[in-house]
Amino acid sequence: MAAFGTVFMPEMALARFDGQGWSNPEIVSSDSLTLHPGAHVLHYSSTCFEGLKAFRHADGSVNIFRIDRNIARLAQSSELLALPSVDTAMLQQMIIDVVRRFASDVPEPPGSMYIRPTHIGTEAAIGKAAAPTVESLLYVLLSPVGDYFAGGDKTLRLLLEENGARCAAHMGMVKSGGNYASALQPIMKARASVQADQVLFCPGGDVQETGAANFLLIDGNEIITKALDTSFLHGVTRDSILTLARDMGMTVSERELTVSELLERSARSGAEAALSGTAAVLAPVGTLIHNGQEHQVGDGKVGPKTLQLRQALNDIQWGRAADTHGWLTRV
Known part of the structure; x- marks a missing residue:
């Protein structure tokens, strides 16, 4: 099986902003883009993107999960990066049209069609280090993906990093490529030094997120996770x-979580931790590494609440449970 996100459909949806308005979206080849070497995105990182999925149901229909939330977040990211304003209705139609075009290629569960809307600044102006691009490009790529846990459901090892942040505090809620790039060196060093799978960024002892996912602590019937602010990504998953979790009667606590509280609670019997994101939904965490010491989360194994919550979300996505929150859009 090819690595996640390395296989693409041969065509994508695309629209351009010329400084005055958006062009009519079109379906074009997805093998290349033409950009001026002075394009704003290449020099000043005016770029943001989204990740969402379409799922095939047993009746043969194809359904996109929470398209409205992902479009709203792309529009928000674009605004915070001073990119041209996104026409959200146009983008929704672009996504639906390109998914519909390749509906027959949407894999059966547990696979899905990963959808990557991307917005980049294209104005050729290298003198605009302190000014926004007036031109941009919006496109939607599709990538069929398989079962994230095909190799087995193993628990992850996280290195707690208290001295560094994933990105600038005011940029955390922007889904921009630069945020991921800034986390790469710490992640690579953590993998080499302590065989960690990811770094959990906890600047000043404040537990935030890893390089590519939100963090959840499950203690009995309570889920604890950082309250939303500008410092980290507001994940749709x-x-x-x-x-x-609220539907199941669990207590959801969105609040500050310190490293000391995390280590104390995660050591309790039955404690669980997980990373949430589009690719894995919930990936279990078994070990926290802090100041050279390894701390086991609960019994170090995949926890029942993590599996229950993941299954509940998968069942809605795959059409096996009622979509009581109106999260699915049929194409």
């Missing part, structure tokens, strides 16, 4: 999991 995070929001969905917390909603389902």
Whole structure:
């Protein structure tokens, strides 16, 4: 099986902003883009993107999960990066049209069609280090993906990093490529030094997120996760999991979580921790590494609440449970 996100559909949806308005979207080849070497995005990182999925149901229909939330977040990211304003209705139609075009290629569960809307600044102006691009490009790529846990459901090892942040505090809620790039060196060093799978950024002892996912601590019937602010990404999967947890009668605490409290609670019998994101939904965490010491989360194994919550969300996505929150858009 090819690595996640390395196989693409041959065409994508695309629209351009010329400084005055958006062009009519079109379906074009997805093998290349033409950009001026002076394009704003290449020099000043005027770029943001989204990740969402379409799922095939047993009746043959194809359904996109929470398209409205992902479009709203892309529009928000674009605004915070001073990119041209996104026409949200146009983008929704672009996504639906390109998914519909390749509906027959949407894999059966547990696979799905990963959808990557991307917005980049294209104005050729290298003198605009302190000014926004007036031109941009919006496109939607599709990538069929398989079962994230095909190799087995193993628990992850996280290195707690208290001295560094994933990105600038005011940029955390922007889904921009620069935020991921800034986390790469710490992640690579953590993998080499302590065989960690990811870094959990906890600047000043404040537990935030890893390089590519939100963090959840499950202590008995309570889920604890950082309250939303500008410093970290407002995950759509995070929001969905917390909603389902409330539906199940769990207590959801969105508040500050310190490293000391995390280590104390995670050592309790039955404690669980997980990372939430589009690719894995919920990936279990078994070990926290702090100041050279390894701390086991609960019994170090995949926890029942993590599996229950993941299954509940998967069942809605795959059409096996009622979509009581109106999260699915049929194409």
